[in-house]
Amino acid sequence: MELEMEFEKALACYEAREYDRAIAICKTLLAQQPQRLDGLNLLGGIAFKQGDWWGAIAYYQELLRYHPHCATGYANLGRTWQELDRLEESESAYRQALSLDQGASRWWFNLAYVYWDLGNLERAIACLETVLEQVPDWDEARSTLSLIRLLQGDFQRGFADYEARPSRRELGDSFPRADLIWQGDSLTGKTLVLLAEQGFGDAIQFVRYVPELAAEGVRVWLRCRPPLLRLFQGLPGCDRLFSTEDPIPPWDAHALLMSLPYLRQTTPKTIPAQIPYLYLSPHCRPALPPPKRGRAKVGLVWSGSPTHRKDGDRSCSLAAFQTWFDLPNIQFYS
Structure with missing residues (x-):
């Protein structure tokens, strides 16, 4: 009973984001009971929260050595491999988790993203369809499914499902x-x-x-x-x-x-394709002087929203373009 109360303290510290205290309590518990599933899982969760992916993997792998039928352990391992972009390992871990618990809709959802990132869109769609069979009103799953359908060129179903996105659902509350x-x-x-x-x-x-x-x-x-x-x-x-x-x-x-x-019931053939459709207003003056005659004008966009799920794949520093600035006959703009 005393050890259980100590773990409850560790859990309370975790929820209060007092991670150092939670870690200390868990390690004390594991010194007495090395196979404690809850202690190893919580240490893995803390390492994950702190961005210590390899530390989290070590804890989850140790947990699974002691508890090879713990579905949550495999799912947490899969989620951590996902953060490291080790997609094959992530897929294997999620598949193992789902073989033990087919009804875990969140794991099907996460596995869909693994398949999306692997480029296997059909399997990603199958995972999301499984999610929606289990939780029909899960808007995030439906809007994610819509994006994959759109990647396939399925505009009719893709844009229909995209109406489930949170910003559309919340329109009545926000406007x-x-x-x-x-x-x-x-x-x-x-x-x-x-x-x-x-x-x-x-x-x-x-x-x-x-x-x-x-x-x-x-x-x-x-x-x-x-x-x-x-x-x-x-x-x-x-x-x-x-x-x-x-x-x-x-x-x-x-x-x-x-x-x-x-x-507008848009199809690939009816996308408004007038180019350009944006023009500089006569009331606006360029913030930079016009380029010298004969120079091509090239705009640079090097950074997107840091909260985007894949921002690490699409953003970089402006310094990455530094060597381009000496190219002849090109004027760069931000």
Whole structure:
């Protein structure tokens, strides 16, 4: 009983993020009972929280030596291999966990990401379909499934499932007049407020629908984060532009920008493809002098949102481009 109370203290310290105390208690317990599953698992969890992936793996492997039928141990090992991008090892660990507990929907979900990163989209889809059979209303799983379907070019099912994404689900809570969410019906002569969502790149990609809507007689107002206002001032068909901090006069309907492919029933052949669709407004002056005659203008984007799941694969430092700056006949821009 006393040892169990000590572990409860360790667990309380873990939940309070007092990791050093939790580690000390667990190690004291393991000195007396080296095979304690809860102590080894908690030490693995602390190492994982601290980003000590190899330390976590060592604890989980030790746990599994003592407890080879512990499904959670295999799942935690799989999750840690995933962080190290050791995808084959991660797949094997998750498969072992699921052989012991088929009903663990979170493990199927994590395994789907492993297969996605391995490029095996069919297996990723199968995992997510299993998740949704078990938990039909899991929006994150459905919106993740939508992204993989879109990678396959399955626009009809992909964009339909993408309506389950959290930002779409929360629209009624985050924007007034939930009864005005546009369902795709005719808006000729009416005002449609489009709400930019997610990253800057997403907004830049999906404003391509604005000229098309305006050409059909829709009065299009666009609401976006302040850093995008200057860029969107020259957007054809945008009747009015609002910051997320501005009040908006009465309107007839509103929609999220990234719902437009679904609402417009976009196919690969009907993507609005007018290039360019963004123009520098006459009211804007370039922040940098124009390039010298004969120089190509090249824009650099070297960093994305650090909270993105795969940001480590897509962001780098500006210094990584330093050797390019001496190339002749090229003018680089941020």
